[in-house]
Amino acid sequence: MDSPNVAWLLTAASLVLLMTPGLALFYGGMSRSKSVLNMMMMSFSAIGVVGVLWVLVGFSISAGDTVGGWFGNPGADFGMASVFQAGTEATELDGSEFDLILAAFGATFAIITVALISGAVADRMKFSAWLIFAGLWAVLVYSPVSHWVWGGGFLSDDFLFEGMTAPQDIAGGTVVHINAGVAALVLCLLLGVRKGFGKEPFKPHNLPFVMLGSALLWFGWFGFNSGSWWEADVFAAQIWLNTLVAPAAAILAWLLVERIRDGKATSLGAASGVVAGLVAITPAALSVSPLGAIAIGLLAGVASALAVGLKYKFGYDDSLDVVGVHLVAGLVGTLAVGLFATDLNAFGDAGLFYGGGMSLFVSQVIAAVVVMAYCAVVTLVIGLAIKYTIGLRVSEDVEVAGIDLAEHGETAYEEAK
Amino acid sequence: MDSPNVAWLLTAASLVLLMTPGLALFYGGMSRSKSVLNMMMMSFSAIGVVGVLWVLVGFSISAGDTVGGWFGNPGADFGMASVFQAGTEATELDGSEFDLILAAFGATFAIITVALISGAVADRMKFSAWLIFAGLWAVLVYSPVSHWVWGGGFLSDDFLFEGMTAPQDIAGGTVVHINAGVAALVLCLLLGVRKGFGKEPFKPHNLPFVMLGSALLWFGWFGFNSGSWWEADVFAAQIWLNTLVAPAAAILAWLLVERIRDGKATSLGAASGVVAGLVAITPAALSVSPLGAIAIGLLAGVASALAVGLKYKFGYDDSLDVVGVHLVAGLVGTLAVGLFATDLNAFGDAGLFYGGGMSLFVSQVIAAVVVMAYCAVVTLVIGLAIKYTIGLRVSEDVEVAGIDLAEHGETAYEEAK
Amino acid sequence: MDSPNVAWLLTAASLVLLMTPGLALFYGGMSRSKSVLNMMMMSFSAIGVVGVLWVLVGFSISAGDTVGGWFGNPGADFGMASVFQAGTEATELDGSEFDLILAAFGATFAIITVALISGAVADRMKFSAWLIFAGLWAVLVYSPVSHWVWGGGFLSDDFLFEGMTAPQDIAGGTVVHINAGVAALVLCLLLGVRKGFGKEPFKPHNLPFVMLGSALLWFGWFGFNSGSWWEADVFAAQIWLNTLVAPAAAILAWLLVERIRDGKATSLGAASGVVAGLVAITPAALSVSPLGAIAIGLLAGVASALAVGLKYKFGYDDSLDVVGVHLVAGLVGTLAVGLFATDLNAFGDAGLFYGGGMSLFVSQVIAAVVVMAYCAVVTLVIGLAIKYTIGLRVSEDVEVAGIDLAEHGETAYEEAK
Amino acid sequence: MKLVTAIIQPHRVDEVRAALEAAGVKGVTVSEAAGYGRQKGHTEVYRGAEYTVDLVPKTRLEILVEDADAASVSEAIVAAAQTGKIGDGKVWTVPVDDVARVRTGEHGADAL
């Protein structure tokens, strides 16, 4: 890999790592003050657990020699030994370097995807259960699915899409957002609703944290999306611009929905709009024009603003709206590629509105459905296994008194003395 | 544009976008707890409104074919269609790429400039009035003025400065800071003072936020200033170094003024010193040596530390000191270029202290005055138009109870329950 | 220096500057609410004092022509005049550029090292005494020691290690962390313990700040470590990856120690684990493989988690655990290089576990001991000089009422009104 | 008139409010408090050292009532706040000489 690209990817990887603490703040601010630490700890511990596991086996499962398209051989590069050796032995710039920075870059994606799920289980999941879940899910769900989409596996044109239009997903609409959103839904269904759900509002205890968190996510997301192109060129610039304007449009859309429906445009809405716009543009940023990005941002803002209320209707306690934002906007973005992909698109195929017909749209739907199905089943199995062994949920007393004190022996804030 | 420069500009643009949420935190921390969300929402909504408008027409007004030096043709590149097409069709690295990343970079400047103004109108401006103001000002003031200075328009040597020493303004002393500072002054005069102004201190509700906000601004400002050179070379390094030491010196200067005048050096002073130093070095960073940067930082720190008290004397409620910091330090920096510009300067002309005579200084004054005059007039027109249609200001009841609740239906912090 | 490397170093330097405000937040959150501003001001003022001094003489002492290996001639490049001139006069990319961006990069290291010390003196050091200490220590301790290790001075193979295995310290295990840790120990011994030490817990007043601070440190540390290689290539990628996984492992180690010893894994532990892992990998990141980095992270996490309790045993009030984290993990990392350095290592020599024998380990020990001895003596002299002139410590009344109000005339948080 | 003051568990506030409304009480003043008593606090570990936090958060309710209602209001609070666990709190009654409504300047029972 060329030095300029390495320069950009070192930056991009740093940016993506920052997203997980940014998410911790975004989710933590939305929690109640008695459970903010636990919420943040789910993200921080994901960095610990998934970071180490990625080096040990995750990278190999994701990028190693494919085993029938299903997953990379976990033994192929245990401990990243060969990618490390190949890289450091090279005396000049060649392909081997490519691997080491990209292997590192990949770790940050695995981490944030796992952390995203935690928003659905606020206030009530045992910390030990979370740690186990995080590790198993990273290895059994994230790593193989990333292999399918980015590792030349099942969802590439060597396998399922052979002879079909290949789906377009530059930065992980399926692998990251739909995947995390489905896992969140399954896990919160297994956990059950919090005491007071639907009666008390469980309002965010610190909205400036939520806003700052959303800003750190956005900042990091430039690395996430533009870094996924692996080169610092005009296409990275295109992705960057789309990653700016889609969330900008989604803020406006979300605030407009609130203004019309509730009479007031909220700061929580603005912060949520940022994330919804970012999620939706994630698969689409290389496929669409800036105007297409605005359209996708508007769609995602409206869709997610309406979707976050569904949990009250259907009675699943998706506490911080992982389903409403990541699954819904992830689907909006993934499907919108099938409509808005331009014919100037680096991937090749155009979408319906740019004369490409329905075939790209169909491929996008198939990719989304496959990931949803696999994720739902495996997450359910992992969740049930934990539920019936060590248990998923803290006691009601702990929930009422606050999970921070019971699980971490701390309170987030200390009064002046 | 070369790949290394793209690598740097992708980073720089990301850094500049982070400045606006950084500003939201800086301003938000300085607000009272009952109006912090509204303050932050003015920045977040500026990203939404200005981000989308930049793609639609702002970029074209700023960088499109000039209409008599006054502004770029807004129809020339509506929706950034041609810059996008030119970029993505290029099969090899050529000039077209240059445009797409720089067009994106430009959006972040438009956004932060608008957001800067909001500090003057804390606690009392209708959110709907702000949204309209932000959009109109971005299109009618920011975009044309940026065309004059950076788009080869009125303030370039093709027009007003033909045959004269061209003014030097690497990153926007005039376009960004003087511009925003004047707009802030006009707008707060139109709005009138807050209930209690001059009697109550309206103290910052969260000084750690203010400090963190100033730090995020500084961090982003490296992208703002160094990115404005468009190349990752020794001049970018020079700019970077000056962007480090000018604020460092300004912190010391501000604290010293406070120590002498008030007996105590405050954290609010340190954070304000950071921003004053950054503002002052913005036009000067490519023109001066590190020692020149220290001198400018010291001057700006002293000038702004003294200037923030003027509002009490003259009775304008520049709530969070946009005039005292951005206008005053912006003028200090813009004029100081005429004195401290070295003869090693990439722009060419030296200032008074380096044997260049008065001509550069005169040009700096002219550029500043032209921008101030245009901005004052157009901002006044926009402000009056809003005042006499939907109104600029919330009711006194809302101001007393807190604008967050009335305009956004939220309170920033929720007590433990 | 090549443009891609400049692109990366502009980014890296920005990242490192962000570390100091990140540290301010990390330390500030751990303070009590009545002293958070003073704690943050020690970091912010370090940027001011050390930033300016670095330009004036620090850079020259660190990188100027050596005076017998002891320090660079402070007059050699006063005000960075020659590095600035050489850089900006160059018409093409050559060695001179190299200097300007690296000189700037170096400033950020000097700043953060000084700021690190402040964690040991929370709640009780006069602000004026701190300012003087910061300046003297930067010039008399940091600058010469950095000359020894990175400027071809005393600890290079031109002097002490002539004919021996050169010690390996890519990013400052000795210069930064052991150095700051020893200074912290000396200074907190001179200051004495706080009223209530050992009886009251002095709990962190805002743990989300601590976590966010640790995250900003981590983010910045990628620039710190990977930037120290000066090139954007596979070795920078190796450093990056190790800077990810060592702290990831250290989080797990610290939480495990807490879980076993105290029954609960805390968020303060996770944030501290991040820092311990980062400190330990700082000297080692270019020497070890990802598996080696995991091992070092685990060792550092365990060692520091145990070490932070020692202050209660030995009665030194290392308020925010600078000794327990920076000195201890700095030693762990520095010595671990002697064990885990691989034979694929860009420095050349392998450690004990990779067939290199004991010689590298011995050199690592010597380098650590020399730095510790010099730092202890000179810090003691500076500290005593201040103690017996203007005094180091505020009065007990001030300590009880809160140092923020007495020294800065401010309180961090303002209640709603 | 009487002033009934109750120190209760924070999570029983809604139940007590409902009971007071049922009892015809029209206004209540609420504030935060903390208490020591038979109820033990919790231990926290900080940097490996253990500390006991023995102040437990409580909520204080103050209700002005006519003399005749004091006993029944007090009973209503006890009934609604009771969980049977140590730390449920106290309710006490104090004689009041006079009450005024700020808005109107009315005194006595009219001011309630």
Place this chain on the structure above:
Amino acid sequence: MKLVTAIIQPHRVDEVRAALEAAGVKGVTVSEAAGYGRQKGHTEVYRGAEYTVDLVPKTRLEILVEDADAASVSEAIVAAAQTGKIGDGKVWTVPVDDVARVRTGEHGADAL
């Protein structure tokens, strides 16, 4: 001696303090409270669902006075805190057996 307690609108504190000073009162203890009453709270919308927040922030003032001053102090507070809007608050007076000044151990009127 008497203890006069006032629950008032937070934004009237400065006016009341001035009135108390004018009335010769030398000390006041202030704390935060919240109240239910005739005054309605506000509704907030969260994620599309509406919730009523019916606790309204208030400030509590406590003033120890000699028996003879109780009525006039109470009137002074009412006069200064009044805005005429619902929610202006209450002022009540309670008998006090004894007061001590901590600094000196003085009792009774000397302790005020």
Place this chain on the structure above:
Amino acid sequence: MKLVTAIIQPHRVDEVRAALEAAGVKGVTVSEAAGYGRQKGHTEVYRGAEYTVDLVPKTRLEILVEDADAASVSEAIVAAAQTGKIGDGKVWTVPVDDVARVRTGEHGADAL
């Protein structure tokens, strides 16, 4: 029964608590307050303009005691909270008609 209320300096709470325990008091309710009085506040400078902050943070303790213990508890608090500096605070005693323990519904001295 009596209610002893003390307004003291926040940093004397631990000493007072110890004294109360020594005096056999089993429970205390604590809350935050702030006071004006002889003690002057401090001045803060904001943006070059000076403002006086004259509310000083205090801690309020409330202790229900049997009639016979009121005087001694009050004295114990005065002794433990005293630093001799202006601003040490006040302790006052109010008659109480009745006390109930929420957990059990007990009344009177049994409820303490």
